[in-house]
Amino acid sequence: MSDGTQTGADPIPTHVDVAIIGTGFSGLGMAIKLKQAGRDNFVLLEKDEDLGGCWRDNTYPGCCCDIPSHLYSFSFEQVPSWTRKYPRQEEIHTYLRHCADKYGIQPHVRYRSEVVKVTFCDASGFWQLHLNGGTRLTARVVMAGMGPLHRPAIPALPGLESFKGTRFHSSHWNHAADLNDKRVAVIGTGASAIQFVPQIAPRVKALHLFQRTPPWIMPRPDREMTNIEKWCFTHLPVTQQLYRRLLYWRHEFRGRALNEKSWIHKHAQRMAANYLKAQIADPVLREKLTPQYSLGCKRVLISNDYYPAMCLDNLDLITSPVTEIRGNTVVAEDGSERDVDAIVFGTGFAAADPLQPDFLYGPGGLDLYRRWQEEGAQAYKGVSVAGLPNFFFLIGPNSGLGHNSMILMIEAQIQYILQCLDYMDQHGVRHWDVRRREQDAYNDELQARVGTAVWSSGCRSWYLNKDGRNTTIWPGFVHEYEARMRKLAPQVYEATS
Numbered sequence: 001m002s003d004g005t006q007t008g009a010d011p012i013p014t015h016v017d018v019a020i021i022g023t024g025f026s027g028l029g030m031a032i033k034l035k036q037a038g039r040d041n042f043v044l045l046e047k048d049e050d051l052g053g054c055w056r057d058n059t060y061p062g063c064c065c066d067i068p069s070h071l072y073s074f075s076f077e078q079v080p081s082w083t084r085k086y087p088r089q090e091e092i093h094t095y096l097r098h099c100a101d102k103y104g105i106q107p108h109v110r111y112r113s114e115v116v117k118v119t120f121c122d123a124s125g126f127w128q129l130h131l132n133g134g135t136r137l138t139a140r141v142v143m144a145g146m147g148p149l150h151r152p153a154i155p156a157l158p159g160l161e162s163f164k165g166t167r168f169h170s171s172h173w174n175h176a177a178d179l180n181d182k183r184v185a186v187i188g189t190g191a192s193a194i195q196f197v198p199q200i201a202p203r204v205k206a207l208h209l210f211q212r213t214p215p216w217i218m219p220r221p222d223r224e225m226t227n228i229e230k231w232c233f234t235h236l237p238v239t240q241q242l243y244r245r246l247l248y249w250r251h252e253f254r255g256r257a258l259n260e261k262s263w264i265h266k267h268a269q270r271m272a273a274n275y276l277k278a279q280i281a282d283p284v285l286r287e288k289l290t291p292q293y294s295l296g297c298k299r300v301l302i303s304n305d306y307y308p309a310m311c312l313d314n315l316d317l318i319t320s321p322v323t324e325i326r327g328n329t330v331v332a333e334d335g336s337e338r339d340v341d342a343i344v345f346g347t348g349f350a351a352a353d354p355l356q357p358d359f360l361y362g363p364g365g366l367d368l369y370r371r372w373q374e375e376g377a378q379a380y381k382g383v384s385v386a387g388l389p390n391f392f393f394l395i396g397p398n399s400g401l402g403h404n405s406m407i408l409m410i411e412a413q414i415q416y417i418l419q420c421l422d423y424m425d426q427h428g429v430r431h432w433d434v435r436r437r438e439q440d441a442y443n444d445e446l447q448a449r450v451g452t453a454v455w456s457s458g459c460r461s462w463y464l465n466k467d468g469r470n471t472t473i474w475p476g477f478v479h480e481y482e483a484r485m486r487k488l489a490p491q492v493y494e495a496t497s
């Protein structure tokens, strides 16, 4: 197994059949399946010197996944050795390196190769990828596996530049910063913060936690995998398949709790409220931690140590939003001030705005960033965008989930894209572009469903863009998405030879 730090010594080819951007679950999974299909002419472009996407970047204390290990892994690479029911960041990262090594993907990866712009060359009919440092390569097909959670969202707080202490975002944890016995402000109480706050709270002098909106939290049923389970999974692989199936359907069932009209939703919300009540005896603190929106509107979080951390003497929960930084003072909307030595931003990612400006230009100079700013990010089935031939997104618009494993969605997309490539080859298709009317019809249906669902029930979340449009979530069950991705309908695409 590799140590993860790669030399990236191989030169960047000038032309490839397929260029994949990113080496997270989606980029790696795509690469493995391309290789297994006998398509060797591809390259993975990775900005860092290691692979793993968000599971490489997020190394904050306590970082782990809230989907069980045996489901949060590729269906084709089930390992019996997961040590815990819910995987920790290091173990997921090791798993991804293992997959890259086992399936011979490392020789295809070019590390320290950040794609800064992608343009379609009208003259040649190929995509051109511009890398940092000025290198360029062309590709017949591009697959964007950058992931929706890779661009940290740091609020533009007035006076932030005047702050003299340490400050960093949770996804780029500064391990060199010594937080012991320091006064630390944490901004945000989302999925990341509820994991690192209990880890750092006992060792800092004071933790000022700025909460804008409290999350709904359920218990985290985590534990070590037993030796018997590991033995069974090793010697009787069918038991692991059955276990994965069980997890799959249990999580699909959880999706019912996202339907506000179902009794399961009411039951789940009551369970979460009871959990809060059992954990927090102080009624004033409990009131502060009680969400005023429907469960599921924002991602439901799981934790066993967050509420106990709220009861620590050195933890100060402030429920007024931060408005300003004045020197080393964090100022909240209610006028309260806290002097701190460090600020940690647990403020999430620009997920609803998945594209950075000046990054992607299609034929005729089509600026996708601008189009998505005007219309909201949208794609056909989360993978194809009208006007961008031979370009595929992985975890593109409206293919995220609130209730089950994203790896299932990624695999459904991978096999769909492979069908597109096969069709193109078999029919001599040079350019493959989804028809705008098909994309619109798909999105009209999708928005009608997502717009009346729990995510639109009145809370603020990264599921919604600046116009309140849900551009991130798939509104159905995973099995429905898998069924819709299973068979390609070629007439949906305009094929030119």
Ligand code: NAP
Binding pocket: 064, 065, 066, 067, 149, 155, 170, 187, 188, 189, 190, 191, 192, 193, 195, 210, 211, 212, 213, 299, 321, 322, 346, 347, 348, 349, 460, 461, 462
């Ligand atoms: P997040 O869930 O989007 O949470 C961001 C937090 O920052 C929210 O509490 C938000 O408050 C707050 N915030 C944002 N801007 C703010 C501002 N200007 N002032 C004050 N507060 C502000 O981000 P995250 O915790 O990094 O998680 C992002 C996603 O990553 C998750 O939803 C999940 O999909 C994934 N993730 C998964 C895991 C896991 O598997 N366990 C772990 C970590 C992350 P509001 O709620 O008021 O907006």
